[in-house]
Amino acid sequence: MAKKLTVSASPHVRSSETTTGIMLDVVISLIPAAVMSVVYFGTRALALLSVTIGSSVLAEYISRKVMKRPNTISDLSAVVTGLILALNLPSTLPLWMAAIGSIIAIVVVKQMFGGIGQNFVNPAITARIILMVSFPAAMAKWTAPFEDGWAADAVTCATPMAQLATVNGGDVSAVSGLPSLTQMLIGYHGGSMGEVCSIALIAGGLYLILRRVISPVIPLTFIGTVAVCTLAAGHGNFEFMAYEILGGGLLLGAFFMATDYTTSPINFKGKIIFGIGCGLITSLIRIFGSLPEGVSFSIILMNIFVPHIEHLTTAKPFGQVKEKKEKKEAAKV
Amino acid sequence: MSKIVNGVLTAVGKGRGGVNVAHNKNTAQLPVERMPVPAKVVLPMQQHIGAPCTPTVKVGDIVSAGQVIGDTDKFVAAPVHATISGKVTAVGDVKLANGMICKGVTIESDGQMREYEGIKPPVVTNKAELCAAVRASGLVGLGGAGFPTHVKLNFPEDKNVDTLIINAAECEPYITVDYRCCVENPRDILDGVYGIQKVLKFKQVIIAIEDNKPEAFKILKEIADKDNDMGDEVKLMTLKSKYPQGAEKMMVLSATGRKVPPGKLPADVGCVVMNIASVAFVGRYLRTGKPLISRSITVDGSAINNPKNLRVPIGTNIQDIIDYCGGFKSEPRKIIFGGPMMGVAICDTNAPICKQNNAVLAFEDRKDIIKKERDCIRCGRCVDVCPMSLMPTNIERFAKTKNIEALIHSGIMVCMECGSCSYSCPSGRPLVQYMRLAKQILREESAK
Numbered sequence: 001m002a003k004k005l006t007v008s009a010s011p012h013v014r015s016s017e018t019t020t021g022i023m024l025d026v027v028i029s030l031i032p033a034a035v036m037s038v039v040y041f042g043t044r045a046l047a048l049l050s051v052t053i054g055s056s057v058l059a060e061y062i063s064r065k066v067m068k069r070p071n072t073i074s075d076l077s078a079v080v081t082g083l084i085l086a087l088n089l090p091s092t093l094p095l096w097m098a099a100i101g102s103i104i105a106i107v108v109v110k111q112m113f114g115g116i117g118q119n120f121v122n123p124a125i126t127a128r129i130i131l132m133v134s135f136p137a138a139m140a141k142w143t144a145p146f147e148d149g150w151a152a153d154a155v156t157c158a159t160p161m162a163q164l165a166t167v168n169g170g171d172v173s174a175v176s177g178l179p180s181l182t183q184m185l186i187g188y189h190g191g192s193m194g195e196v197c198s199i200a201l202i203a204g205g206l207y208l209i210l211r212r213v214i215s216p217v218i219p220l221t222f223i224g225t226v227a228v229c230t231l232a233a234g235h236g237n238f239e240f241m242a243y244e245i246l247g248g249g250l251l252l253g254a255f256f257m258a259t260d261y262t263t264s265p266i267n268f269k270g271k272i273i274f275g276i277g278c279g280l281i282t283s284l285i286r287i288f289g290s291l292p293e294g295v296s297f298s299i300i301l302m303n304i305f306v307p308h309i310e311h312l313t314t315a316k317p318f319g320q321v322k323e324k325k326e327k328k329e330a331a332k333v
Numbered sequence: 334m335s336k337i338v339n340g341v342l343t344a345v346g347k348g349r350g351g352v353n354v355a356h357n358k359n360t361a362q363l364p365v366e367r368m369p370v371p372a373k374v375v376l377p378m379q380q381h382i383g384a385p386c387t388p389t390v391k392v393g394d395i396v397s398a399g400q401v402i403g404d405t406d407k408f409v410a411a412p413v414h415a416t417i418s419g420k421v422t423a424v425g426d427v428k429l430a431n432g433m434i435c436k437g438v439t440i441e442s443d444g445q446m447r448e449y450e451g452i453k454p455p456v457v458t459n460k461a462e463l464c465a466a467v468r469a470s471g472l473v474g475l476g477g478a479g480f481p482t483h484v485k486l487n488f489p490e491d492k493n494v495d496t497l498i499i500n501a502a503e504c505e506p507y508i509t510v511d512y513r514c515c516v517e518n519p520r521d522i523l524d525g526v527y528g529i530q531k532v533l534k535f536k537q538v539i540i541a542i543e544d545n546k547p548e549a550f551k552i553l554k555e556i557a558d559k560d561n562d563m564g565d566e567v568k569l570m571t572l573k574s575k576y577p578q579g580a581e582k583m584m585v586l587s588a589t590g591r592k593v594p595p596g597k598l599p600a601d602v603g604c605v606v607m608n609i610a611s612v613a614f615v616g617r618y619l620r621t622g623k624p625l626i627s628r629s630i631t632v633d634g635s636a637i638n639n640p641k642n643l644r645v646p647i648g649t650n651i652q653d654i655i656d657y658c659g660g661f662k663s664e665p666r667k668i669i670f671g672g673p674m675m676g677v678a679i680c681d682t683n684a685p686i687c688k689q690n691n692a693v694l695a696f697e698d699r700k701d702i703i704k705k706e707r708d709c710i711r712c713g714r715c716v717d718v719c720p721m722s723l724m725p726t727n728i729e730r731f732a733k734t735k736n737i738e739a740l741i742h743s744g745i746m747v748c749m750e751c752g753s754c755s756y757s758c759p760s761g762r763p764l765v766q767y768m769r770l771a772k773q774i775l776r777e778e779s780a781k
């Protein structure tokens with residue numbers, strides 16, 4: 001009997017939380033947005049979702065096999081990557097392009113850097129940006145909701161962000177054909193599959209916060225910073241600010257992509273800086289840049305700074321006084 | 334301003350760390366039972382932090398309970414007493430539960446439990462006498478650390494120690510002996526407090542209990558309220574039950590708001606922390622003069638047939654104790670000495686109970702004991718829960734790559750190995766193991 005006793009380091013009890021459980025929560029939180037994308041963009045959205053998720057999981061499986069590493073598809077992280085990627089695509093994108101996106105995300109960005117927890121930029125966003133650079137036309141072909149996405153001649157429409165970018169100083173009323181704020185909330189406007197329905201995204205984000213999967217710090221600072229900046233740019237026009245917050249994938253980015261564990265700071269202060277940084281870059285790109293959105297770029301830029309942010313904001317260990325204070329005290333003595 | 338900031342920080346989940354571990358205080362309602370005198374006891378000479386004792390008896394000697402059988406002239410050490418009466422049958426190397434070997438004395442019982450004639454209550458009028466008496470009693474911290482109590486009480490005068498904190502948090506899951514002590518021996522606890530207070534005259538004495546033990550609080554309060562002779566320096570305080578509330582540094586912070594700096598002791602911020610069972614022992618000892626020869630332990634866990642709280646002679650074989658509790662219900666996969674968060678997994682039940690052991694837990698295989706180890710997903714849970722504000726996941730990486738500079742910057746030396754990080758890691762990473770490795774690396778580095 002004695003031989004079979006396990007001798008391991010303390011602690012001898014563990015919480016019931018697992019990686020798979022956390023990823024499952026993320027999937028659950030994205031279901032409203034995914035369902036709404038199917039409602040608005042039909043079977044075309046369903047096909048894209050299946051392709052990105054399927055190819056992500058397959059890519060993960062094969063690349064782990066090739067690299068002779070333990071199989072990790074059961075942690076569901078590949079499902080999450082595929083899901084988020086799909087929600088970032090226009091519903092008209094050819095399916096093979098979507099598959100390429102998944103492969104880039106999983107193989108190039110994630111597994112080549114060592115797998116989960118090791119990549120320094122967000123896989124789904126990187127894949128999206130590479131697709132945007134490689135297939136600019138296909139990646140900007142937005143259709144209005146309920147348009148048949150399968151048809152080659154589907155009627156395209158501008159996204160609210162692109163429409164707003166045509167006017168200066170937040171003069172919302174000058175834009176003709178802009179969806180109403182209610183339409184922005186329920187998602188009745190052009191845009192990528194998952195970014196349109198704000199209510200679904202907010203519900204999912206709240207779910208993640210309440211389940212303590214993510215901390216509210218990054219979404220709050222990110223969205224808050226964009227709100228302040230766009231309010232200033234729009235000369236105090238709250239309507240303009242509301243459009244900027246509800247449109248352009250900000251909610252999708254702030255709740256689901258900027259909070260990606262691997263590519264955001266793990267400490268509290270770091271999260272604040274990261275969130276504010278994302279918000280500032282997004283606003284700068286939107287206000288001064290030629291691109292109507294900017295969420296993806298801001299997140300990826302801040303991803304790169306994460307190690308430095310963390311290093312600079314490492315909390316002092318318990319009871320250790322700040323060096324400056326120490327010096328002051330030493331000076332007193 | 335800082336109050337508002339702190340409030341907001343708490344609201345967004347940036348508390349002071351710690352985890353909510355399932356309490357599993359299954360044995361809380363079981364009175365402490367006295368276990369029958371065992372046929373033999375094995376008494377290791379090192380049951381404390383400090384210098385080991387040297388046996389003062391030889392094979393064939395007849396000893397009685399309470400007689401000194403091992404001592405040393407070093408100050409940081411506590412003498413060892415015979416815990417039963419009988420004959421010394423062996424003096425030599427014995428194996429401890431954690432696999433370590435040290436000198437020890439084996440006594441075979443004569444079944445009479447004769448008490449040593451030299452036992453008489455100590456006379457204590459000043460600090461030196463108190464420390465000498467406590468040393469002679471063989472007392473070490475009964476909460477698990479095993480630090481000789483007289484060393485704690487013998488703080489230097491220039492440290493301005495003004496607060497005595499009595500730790501009754503008992504934040505480790507399963508263990509209930511401190512709770513039973515409050516319920517069954519409140520008189521001893523208060524006698525201990527008054528006995529120490531009479532000599533050391535602290536400005537305040539704080540008895541701190543976690544809020545999941547309201548019963549213990551009530552009983553102590555009732556008795557304390559009746560004793561008006563002691564003035565109001567003695568205060569009872571409830572703490573939020575959150576692991577590791579009972580850790581010394583957390584205790585000092587919760588009770589007084591003071592933070593013990595890295596590498597310092599509670600005395601450096603004016604506090605002495607004593608476990609409640611130790612204080613109760615001091616109370617009894619000052620009254621009767623009986624040294625530390627038995628202690629209470631909790632025997633529990635999914636593999637134990639009849640979980641119990643037991644009072645056992647120190648040196649009793651663990652297997653005897655488990656047999657007394659009805660043996661194993663099913664084959665145990667893990668046996669722990671102490672609590673599940675900081676206790677030691679043992680490989681052999683043929684070992685003696687020592688002074689500082691407060692529990693023996695035996696578990697069947699369960700998912701929450703052994704979790705699948707995966708790669709770190711950088712979820713930050715270990716960082717959020719670390720009561721010492723460390724970043725365990727980064728420290729693991731630094732330890733693996735032997736990045737000395739980063740390790741120094743990380744503050745790893747303040748880690749108290751509380752286990753909160755490993756506990757909450759969804760990827761089942763053995764973080765505490767890496768924390769130990771990291772400290773080891775730094776120690777070796779500074780030895781160079």
Ligand code: SF4
Pocket residue numbers: 266708709710711712713714715716725726754757758759760761762764
């Ligand atoms: S809790 Fe585990 S998975 Fe999360 S950051 Fe820490 S080590 Fe990594």
Ligand code: SF4
Pocket residue numbers: 718719720721722723725747748749750751752753754755764765768
């Ligand atoms: S790093 Fe050390 S002090 Fe912090 S939670 Fe882990 S074991 Fe506890």
